[in-house]
Amino acid sequence: MVKRTTSEEVSGHVAKKPVTSLADLESEDGSESQEELEDIIDPQTQSENDEEDAADVEAPVKKKRPTRKQLAAQDIQAARETAELFKSNIFKLQIDELLKEVKLKESSVVLIEKALHRLYDLIQQIPEVSDLSLDAATGMFDSKKLTVPFADPKPAGKPNYRFGYAPPLDVSLVGSFGLKTAIKTKKAASIDVALTMPESLFQAKDYLNYRGLYKRSFYVAYVAQHLIRLSRTHNFPIKVSYAYHNDDLLNVGLLIESINTANADDLVFHKTHLTIQVLVAFPEGVFDGKKLMPDRNCVRIQVPSTDDTPADLPATPLYNASILTSTYYAHYLKFLYKNKKQTDQFKDAAMLAQIWLNQRGFTSLTLDLGFGSFEFMMLMAVLSQGGAGEDSSSKPVLMRGFSSYQLFKGAIKYLATTDLCHGNHLSFTSGAQGNIMAGTAYTIPQGNGTPTMVDTHTKLNILWKMTPASYQTLQNAATKTLTLLNEVVVDRFAAVFLERVSIDYLNHDAIIKLPVAHIETDSFSAVEKITHLTWEKFLLNRVSTLLSKALGDRVLGISVTLDKHQAVFPLTKRKGTVSSNNLVIGLNLNGTECDKVLTRGPDSEELEAASEFKQFWGEKVSLRRFKDGSIQHSIIWLGKKEPVVMNITKYVLDRHLQAEISEHLSSDWELWQSMLPVLLLAGANSSATALTTNLQPFHQCRAAMEQLVKAVSEIPETASSSLPLRVRSILPATGVNAKYTALVPPVPFAVSNPDFFQELILQFETTARWPDELVALEKTKTAFLLAIMDALHAEEMYKCYMHKDSTIPAFSEIYTLCILTPEGYGFKLRVLTERDEVLYLRAVANSEKQKPRLQECYLKFNETYMASIKHSRTLTTLATHYAYFPAVVRLFKKWLDSQMLLSHFTDSFVELIALKPFVDCAPFNVPCSVQNGLFRILHFLAQWNWREDPLILDLIRRGSAGEDDVENDAVLIKLSDKLTLQSVLVITANFAKIRQADPHGLKTQFFIGTKDDPSGILWSQNITLPIASRLTALARAAVQLISEQLAPLGKDVLKMLFTPAYQDYDFIIRCKTFNMAVGSGISPPGAFKNLLVGSNSYPEDLVTKFDPIQEYVKELQQKFGNLVVFSNHKYTGLSEDGENVVAGLFNPNLANGKKRFKVNIGFNIKPVEGKDEVAMNKKAILNEMVRLGGDLVVKVEMKK
Amino acid sequence: MSDIKGFTTLPIILPPSNSTSVKASPVVHYAFFKKHSVPNSNDADLADRAARSLFFVNLPSDAGFNNTKKFFTTLVPGTIISSVLKKKLGVQEDFINFTKLTSEIASGEAESGKNLEDNLPNGTALVEFVDKKNMNNFVAQLKAIIPAHDAAKGENQLFCWPVDDVVGTKRYQQRLHQAYITETDKLQQYISQSLVNFTRKETAAQEALQAPVNLVDEDGFTLVVSSHRKTKQGILNAVNAAQSSKVQEEVKNKLKKKEKEDFYRYQIREKKKREMQDLLDKFKSDQARVEDMKSRKRFRPY
Known part of the structure; x- marks a missing residue:
């Protein structure tokens, strides 16, 4: 244990001086602060405090300077403790750093405290006034300068209640600043000061019909007027405006901003970026809590029916809760303060919670989530109380001795696992023990479930601002966070606390906007007004209820928000104009359900349910008989190309919100889907999923592959030309079709598609008779392939070619067998034997000078023959598991190709990058739409610092049942494919080794470690630095464009995203156009579908259909690859008019400046001024390239 | 044009490509040559061939026997060359002898030192003339006309490079035909x-x-x-x-490996100590890591 020195103790207390109420601050000179008093009274707290310090041992500044041994002992203790109390050492250290980072600046705190004192002084000087009638009250103010902020409906006539001002009972700091848990925030934060109105201004019945609220409005206006007057004479330059507290239109307060002046005497707190919010509270005990329970009506209105009794009036839960909230600011502050004293690390946990909430954009605002830092702190406080929950004898969920991490995690776990919404609730008491009065049981309002965490002492539902939808959002976020916190293999600190999650376009699969102006306000009647308070809140509720009912399982979460609302308004206005333009509907889809065309309803026999179902869906409902014999009401969503969910949304909003409102819905969803190539397949494009999740074209190709495999395997039985060895296996390798990741899915006879030939690896049964020499071995393989060719030709169904393969560098003796199947698909057969690897490795071992070159050969062999099979297998599983992965990877490939990058990467590399948001989606969801997938990939690429961080992917299927059980079972962990801590360590060590040799990433840039490839560079070894940097730069540019243009994106923005930047290249060779679209199986945009027919036979001469430009680039690459980086579009067929270009970038080291003449300089040179000096002859080089192109080249542009 | 390190500069006018829209001034390629220095060889034949060869740096990449011959005879009528030996520029296509590397059978069979081009650096060529006299004549005449070319500002048709490569679509289809073999005999x-x-x-x-x-x-x-x-x-x-x-x-x-590790008490004690040290080391390394992250401003949440 470390004892603090005296000087530290003093300074510590100065810093720690609590400002829990302004009254405390009043006696500035020397009086003991509350904390100190308590410390004296309660010695245990003191000792606990010291223990806390001992836990943070790492920065002990000591006078005594202990021996090394002692220090080591402390470290060991700290290391042990943190391992137990926190997740891991590193996690705890990171938490410490983070908390340090977000702490308010000491100077800011001092300054703002000074300002608060000044404010307190001014408030004390406000003169009293009493017994004013409404007219007298409003007449007090010059209406040009100040209007009383009465809530709607404005009081009128001659009410018999009186307005007045008396000095507040109490002026106290409430909220996180008061608790000292305030942290830095991104937006300007405010400090809440509550003025409690004196009881004398109220009558017991003032809670009814806005009466108390009107009195408060006057009080607020009166304070505002006098504050402005007084501030002028007291060197306190401020700007005062009205502000709704938490967007609650009933609860208006004042917002005080500092004005920056040059006068040195003025008290300016402008620099702190803090504002002061003055809230006006009702005194405790004036209004009866029972009357303000959520099932009561407190606003009496005329209900348009004949025999109305007050009982028929709807309950006004929001109104009631607003009044209760205004009553108990100080009460809850005390409650939390008490908790903070009892639980050491409560403060840190509260700060962590605030960071967590901020990153997710969760606030207490009514129109937002309704769950902010106050609610979170309350939850933690309640959970650490004994007897929380249904069962009063239950133990507290959180212990007093918990670490900040444990407190935070406990609360998150509670949120994730407990449903406080549907029937279930949490009740507690914030009063002293035994203060619960009998007969005041809290009644949970009926209806579709309100999230409830009720205080039996004050009768306030802490979660009153939440709706079922927002509760679900919160719960989803908590569940995700809990999984992250439970993760033991990878450090997830960043995903929990450091990453900003509140980015709409990353967070939602689809964003739909609905302009509010087009919705008629007819349905917003007087009754709705008292229950929902505002039209916006009503609308949000209505739309989210409608959609969650209509979409059901198809969505995981729906968030409906307004894009803009104004909580602060000038003193001259009576109310803030809530001027929203759009309702923003964010959908998180359920990948397995969202695209089902069928919505199943109740059984035909359940009459009541059926009529309700019909009522909701209208004429779309039909009775259907299913395969299992049941007859059900159901709806089929067909005939439209837009996504099913969009179709349903439009239908339901039209039917229930307003006829033809769907015309005004805007979304870029369909636009994004149409970015994927449309295939030239009869009948394949009719359904809504044709472009995205439908894998039918791939399945057909697979079927053809299986036929071929069967044919080849059965060869030995045929008599004519038998193989001496039996076929053991034929497995798909680098081909993109088997993995479902082809940018252009396979279409029969589409030979111009660059992915036409699918590679298969053939293995024969084991034999010892393979030649023990590599070249002879390859020749033997060729002999086998020739035999297979003969056998297949004998059957006449298949057409074969031998192909000279150049995959392995400097090895020209390899042949593969290309087979065209009668179904119209092409395959390429390679033979792998068990001797290959041994021989390649032997070659590496025997090589001396050529070692790097041979290593390259070996890696290439490994990649082509062995790793590709594994990768292909893994991808196939994952592609079928993540419904949207194939579509997303295809869109990503299209983006890469449009930016002329795709040809630089291996397919597998692209696929692994695209897998990142799927297998490692935290802190977001698994993408379930093409646009979300692409945004997430780009977002990742834009921020991936590949010089410092490896990408480690755990290629398993997530969310499968029983995953939680696996976590506890060591045996199952071993069996599962999950990455283990060991393998992660191996991968990170590999990365560290690479970076040690190459710290700036000049040789190796992208490192992607997986279970299949712990080396991490298998698929990315051939990427060069300029290409890697370009990928990052382009992703950043794309992300910037997307985030500047709010969703939904327009057509022009999409076009911009997919347009290459030619000006960055040294030269552009524009090529002759080739119409490759039809030949590649793509239906060109704008063509008449019925006029286009895909081919149904092979061309006479296969190679005439291949894209000559790709061959051209290949040759350029061979000849000039050491001088120029060439880029081009790989899929000529995808560009609108068959255009393609070759863009080149000279190697700046060689191209610029003079070089000394050397015989082996290695590139085309010209003499320049200066002795024996030469420079690169760029023009001659370009001339040679163009000459090779011949008729392929149309135009050349060279950068000046 | 002056000589560079004993090499004579030979300007070659490249034919304008048909696709350059603007008629720009002709593109000039520069080759450099000198007489081949005879390697110390016992082989009389090699020495003789070397003696009647010119060593070129940076001949155009499509230079083959035919177009080189045509070019030279146009420049200096009467020139007769017998061969062009060339090492290509570009990505190194070095030869790897997989047979030798993977098997002991073939060892000792590799041939070496038989050819003139064996030690040529990339991007250089040897042009062999029919005899030494012819070569000397060529060099002398060429040196005489190069200054004239320089004066003519690139309009001298004599220096135009004759192209005889198959180019464009045809070239690439040819290549594809070579790669996809149907006639397998x-x-x-x-x-x-x-x-x-x-x-x-x-x-x-x-x-x-x-x-x-x-x-x-x-x-x-x-x-x-x-x-x-x-x-x-x-x-x-x-x-x-x-x-x-x-x-x-x-x-x-x-x-x-066969020795026991937890037999003596001191071994157990050491082991415990080691574990403790490991724990501490890990803690220290974690601290260092966090410190490193802090210096990279990783902990700015917004």
Whole structure:
């Protein structure tokens, strides 16, 4: 244990001086602060405090300077403790750093405290006034300068209640600043000061019909007027405006901003970026809590029916809760303060919670989530109380001795696992023990479930601002966070606390906007007004209820928000104009359900349910008989190309919100889907999923592959030309079709598609008779392939070619067998034997000078023959598991190709990058739409610092049942494919080794470690630095464009995203156009579908259909690859008019400046001024390239 | 144009490509040449060939025998060249002898030092003339007309490079046709022949290996050969390898492994100490990591 020195103790207390109420601050000179008093009274707290310090041992500044041994002992203790109390050492250290980072600046705190004192002084000087009638009250103010902020409906006539001002009972700091848990925030934060109105201004019945609220409005206006007057004479330059507290239109307060002046005497707190919010509270005990329970009506209105009794009036839960909230600011502050004293690390946990909430954009605002830092702190406080929950004898969920991490995690776990919404609730008491009065049981309002965490002492539902939808959002976020916190293999600190999650376009699969102006306000009647308070809140509720009912399982979460609302308004206005333009509907889809065309309803026999179902869906409902014999009401969503969910949304909003409102819905969803190539397949494009999740074209190709495999395997039985060895296996390798990741899915006879030939690896049964020499071995393989060719030709169904393969560098003796199947698909057969690897490795071992070159050969062999099979297998599983992965990877490939990058990467590399948001989606969801997938990939690429961080992917299927059980079972962990801590360590060590040799990433840039490839560079070894940097730069540019243009994106923005930047290249060779679209199986945009027919036979001469430009680039690459980086579009067929270009970038080291003449300089040179000096002859080089192109080249542009 | 390091600069006007829209000034390519310095060779033939060769740096990349000949005869009528030996520029297409690297059978068969071009650097060429006189004449005449060319500002048609390559679509279809083989007879033949050759070599090696087995030496010993052995060279390699320090070390390690590690109390104590140290080291490294992250401003949440 470390004892603090005296000087530290003093300074510590100065810093720690609590400002829990302004009254405390009043006696500035020397009086003991509350904390100190308590410390004296309660010695245990003191000792606990010291223990806390001992836990943070790492920065002990000591006078005594202990021996090394002692220090080591402390470290060991700290290391042990943190391992137990926190997740891991590193996690705890990171938490410490983070908390340090977000702490308010000491100077800011001092300054703002000074300002608060000044404010307190001014408030004390406000003169009293009493017994004013409404007219007298409003007449007090010059209406040009100040209007009383009465809530709607404005009081009128001659009410018999009186307005007045008396000095507040109490002026106290409430909220996180008061608790000292305030942290830095991104937006300007405010400090809440509550003025409690004196009881004398109220009558017991003032809670009814806005009466108390009107009195408060006057009080607020009166304070505002006098504050402005007084501030002028007291060197306190401020700007005062009205502000709704938490967007609650009933609860208006004042917002005080500092004005920056040059006068040195003025008290300016402008620099702190803090504002002061003055809230006006009702005194405790004036209004009866029972009357303000959520099932009561407190606003009496005329209900348009004949025999109305007050009982028929709807309950006004929001109104009631607003009044209760205004009553108990100080009460809850005390409650939390008490908790903070009892639980050491409560403060840190509260700060962590605030960071967590901020990153997710969760606030207490009514129109937002309704769950902010106050609610979170309350939850933690309640959970650490004994007897929380249904069962009063239950133990507290959180212990007093918990670490900040444990407190935070406990609360998150509670949120994730407990449903406080549907029937279930949490009740507690914030009063002293035994203060619960009998007969005041809290009644949970009926209806579709309100999230409830009720205080039996004050009768306030802490979660009153939440709706079922927002509760679900919160719960989803908590569940995700809990999984992250439970993760033991990878450090997830960043995903929990450091990453900003509140980015709409990353967070939602689809964003739909609905302009509010087009919705008629007819349905917003007087009754709705008292229950929902505002039209916006009503609308949000209505739309989210409608959609969650209509979409059901198809969505995981729906968030409906307004894009803009104004909580602060000038003193001259009576109310803030809530001027929203759009309702923003964010959908998180359920990948397995969202695209089902069928919505199943109740059984035909359940009459009541059926009529309700019909009522909701209208004429779309039909009775259907299913395969299992049941007859059900159901709806089929067909005939439209837009996504099913969009179709349903439009239908339901039209039917229930307003006829033809769907015309005004805007979304870029369909636009994004149409970015994927449309295939030239009869009948394949009719359904809504044709472009995205439908894998039918791939399945057909697979079927053809299986036929071929069967044919080849059965060869030995045929008599004519038998193989001496039996076929053991034929497995798909680098081909993109088997993995479902082809940018252009396979279409029969589409030979111009660059992915036409699918590679298969053939293995024969084991034999010892393979030649023990590599070249002879390859020749033997060729002999086998020739035999297979003969056998297949004998059957006449298949057409074969031998192909000279150049995959392995400097090895020209390899042949593969290309087979065209009668179904119209092409395959390429390679033979792998068990001797290959041994021989390649032997070659590496025997090589001396050529070692790097041979290593390259070996890696290439490994990649082509062995790793590709594994990768292909893994991808196939994952592609079928993540419904949207194939579509997303295809869109990503299209983006890469449009930016002329795709040809630089291996397919597998692209696929692994695209897998990142799927297998490692935290802190977001698994993408379930093409646009979300692409945004997430780009977002990742834009921020991936590949010089410092490896990408480690755990290629398993997530969310499968029983995953939680696996976590506890060591045996199952071993069996599962999950990455283990060991393998992660191996991968990170590999990365560290690479970076040690190459710290700036000049040789190796992208490192992607997986279970299949712990080396991490298998698929990315051939990427060069300029290409890697370009990928990052382009992703950043794309992300910037997307985030500047709010969703939904327009057509022009999409076009911009997919347009290459030619000006960055040294030269552009524009090529002759080739119409490759039809030949590649793509239906060109704008063509008449019925006029286009895909081919149904092979061309006479296969190679005439291949894209000559790709061959051209290949040759350029061979000849000039050491001088120029060439880029081009790989899929000529995808560009609108068959255009393609070759863009080149000279190697700046060689191209610029003079070089000394050397015989082996290695590139085309010209003499320049200066002795024996030469420079690169760029023009001659370009001339040679163009000459090779011949008729392929149309135009050349060279950068000046 | 002055000489560079003893090389004469030869400007070559490249034909304008048909696609450059704007008629720009002609593109000039520069080659550099000098008489080939005769390598110290005992081979009289090689020495003779070298003596009547010009050494070129940076001939156009499509220079072959035909167009070089045409170009030279246009420049200096009467020039007769007999061959063009060239090392291409571009991505290094170095030859890897996989046979030699993976098998002991072929060792010692590689041929070397027979050709003039063997040691040419990339991007250089040797142009062999019919005799020394012809070459000297060519050089002398050329040196005379180059200044005239310089004066003509690139309009001198004499220096125009004759192109005879197949280019464009045709070129690439040709290449594709070469890669996709339908007529397999030739390939079949070639493969069978190579395999026959390989088998023959293998048998020869096997026989050479078996020969000493039956021999009894003076002391009455015979050589024992494992059935897995394929060549004589292999035996020698194995003997060398066994004497290397690496293998010896391995043997030592094997012995060491058998010692118990938690038998004596001091061993247990040491082990505990080590664990503690590990824990501490990890803590320290974590601290360092966090410190590093902090310096990279990782902890700015917004």
